[in-house]
Amino acid sequence: MxxxxxxxxxxxxxxxxxxxxxxxxxxxxxPDKELFIMESSDTVAGIQDASVHKYSITYDTPECYLWYVMDLPDEYQDRPISMWMERPIYGENVHLINVFVSNPTSTSLMYGRGWAVERWNGEEWVMAKTKGDIAWFDDGFNKQKAPLLYCFSLPIDRYYHLSKGKYRISKSFYAKREEIKLNAEFEIK
Missing domain, CATH: 1.20.5 (Single alpha-helices involved in coiled-coils or other helix-helix interfaces)
Structure with missing residues (x-):
């Protein structure tokens, strides 16, 4: 026994x-590339390529590339649900792009793995050139809390070829079963 x-x-x-x-x-x-994480002048951390320091990113939700979530700072409380880039301009060799989403409402947001990059061709937004086929599982994640600030650190060079031009990242969120499609524009120079 x-x-x-x-x-x-x-x-x-x-x-x-x-x-x-x-x-x-x-x-x-x-990530595939070596990264150096450093503080920037605003409330978020900047990520720059470096060959001497190698850090991994510990994601809050790796499936969605959600780096971190925090209570929404007061400065974002009066805005609508919105998404923006960490910087408006990136170089052609960019590896990761940080995308912020603010939800000032009292309703938590549901989100999935999917995100897309589109390029402005002078007349309309078209799908950016990909490095193969891209497919995302249709699932839903929810922090069950609001208001929140989300930071997604997207490995853009893993999925897309980005030459000089104007781009936007699109990502869908859901609140009370209604889709909220958000876009954030940036340039590659």
Whole structure:
């Protein structure tokens, strides 16, 4: 009987250890490029390419490239639900782009993995040139809290070829079963 109890305890310990390691592996996503994370002049961290420092980004929700979520700062309380880029202009060698979404309402937002990059061709927005086929699982994540500020750190160079031009990122959110499609424009120079 003692052997059975000892075996059951050992098996439980092994299972808990494996589960903990799997959760850690899911939480940490390491981008293809080396990154240096530094503070910027505003309230968000800037990410720049560096060859001497190598840091991984620990995503809050790796499936969606959601880097972090925080209570909405007072300065965003009077805006509508909106999305914007960390910077208006990026170089052609950009690896990650940080996209911010503010939800000043009391209704939590649902979001999925999907996002798209479109290019302005002078007449209309068209799909940007991709590095192969892109498909996202149609699922929904929700922090069950509001108001919030979301920061998505999107590995743009993993999915798109971006030459000089005007672009926008599109991402859909849902509040009370209604779609809220948000766009944020930027340039590649």
């Amino acid at each position: 003692k052997t059975i109890i000892l075996f059951a305890m050992l098996a439980s310990l092994v299972c808990m250890s494996c589960t903990h390691k799997r959760q850690q592996a899911q939480q940490e996503a390491i």
